[in-house]
Amino acid sequence: MKKNLLLLLLLVSSFALGQNSGELKEIRNVNFYGVDYSLAKVYGAVETPEQFKKMFGDINTLFISEARKYDVAKLLKKDVDKIELDVVNQMNTQLNLNGIMANSKKYVLDSNLLSEHIKSLPIKDEKGVGLIVVAQLLDKASNQGTYQVVYFDLSSRKILSSSSVQGKAGGFGLRNFWASSMYKALKKADKCFYNKN
Template structure:
């Protein structure tokens, strides 16, 4: 199992570093929407779905309260016009707690599901490039969070580029533990 996990981690790392971000060279700025947990599943955690919903909101707040640590602009070398958490707060608030937990460690999102999540994000059709991190599986047993980084046209909701990534979860408390995986994802941008 450890060999399989190591192989998966190495493959994910290669995918992250092999992404073509040339389209960002032409972009003057982008809008960052935070982490969308609306289709995420949690495996192997003792905390309740209600506790996770609170943690999701608190993780997104880190983009405002700890801007130096969670600085998307610095990693992408593109100015962030706006960090707009309203859209993800709205979809995350609608999460059905009864559907949050899973026993499937292979849970992931299809390309079509990613498109639907982006379309459902209420961005008020502002023109420009948007960035959202879509959470897929928070696997407590493996201490690993898997995500999809998605750049999209905020007006048409067409995906410009996306890739699968993830990060090791660590820290004390529910928020900090899963925020550790987001920190790794941002560092891999």
Template sequence: MKKIHWLLSLLLMVSALANAQTDNKLLYGSEKVVWCGLDYSKVKCIGAEGFTDPDNIVDTYFNGWNKLVQSEATRYDVKKLYGFEGKVTDLSVVEKRNEMPKADDLVIDDSYSFEDGTVEEIISTYKLEKADSGLGLVYIFESLNKTEQAAHVYVVFFDIASKKILWSNKYEAKAGGFGFRNYWARTVLEAMEESGDVYSKEKKKFEKENYKLSRA
């Protein structure tokens, strides 16, 4: 009986290692990424004095910031910052999800953070129009905090086919700039630069380790 348990444990371990290698190959070995945009579906705006027109935020700015990233692609350069050779833009999901927030509930003066499992729940609903497999990248915003002059955002890489999250880090990105649009757009760029630096270093490490294995 003990031998059977040992063999089962060994098989489970081997399976887990194989799955991890597959996930890492998709995460760090993909030449192309599907940019899914900025998801504000669960966001809260903290500090009433900084968000005086919540209806306009929902109707204009959520998808407006997505359009800004798309129109100023040389500044918000996903390919360059994360080190991909190709990029497909598919905003079909976030454009719909960004209509979900209710303006009456958007602005608060209290602290706010996602409940456990919120990011996983959001990703589980994603059904893209331009891709049914490959590596997806999305920014899921938790809060725009005028008091802290910063946004809290999850940068998420996921397997489009299985909707499994492969890499998720939360960033506090500082706001800045003239005008409401640019002030909060700055948080996108800061999150992109910071997470891109972290991801690129991890990708280089993965490539170096795989090169050593191939030479062994």
């Protein structure tokens, strides 16, 4: 009886995940809104919250200034209709500096918080699919960045698919160090979504 119940639960969960990634395969065109650091925590770093706040804006400019390298369409295998960074720039400037530094590396974004956050984004577009990267934890102790890659319906703000991905940080200077973690996480994101099947 226990084996049958376990098998049933596994089938139901795999079906639900399959539906999720199946929906994602159907999505071809997205509007990309950048990397939102407004919910992020930083662990083990010596830099100040002010330095991180400036860096968050600097990282998002890479999607324009170094578009060949930070090519979201190529990294996630989607057609990007437009890149609109004003949304994350607005969110990142409202960052609470007092709450950014974490005492533990166990910080995880709650799914309800993420869902509410997506609904609160100041996005004017009303049709299509949005794509945003929500930074979760920048862990200097292990040189690792954790990000939530989120696809959502623009009209309802319902999350269509979301996956947590990590990337190894490295490079010279604060911006390049953490930008590399985001870049490596995005390179892995496509596989993370489709390996759910």
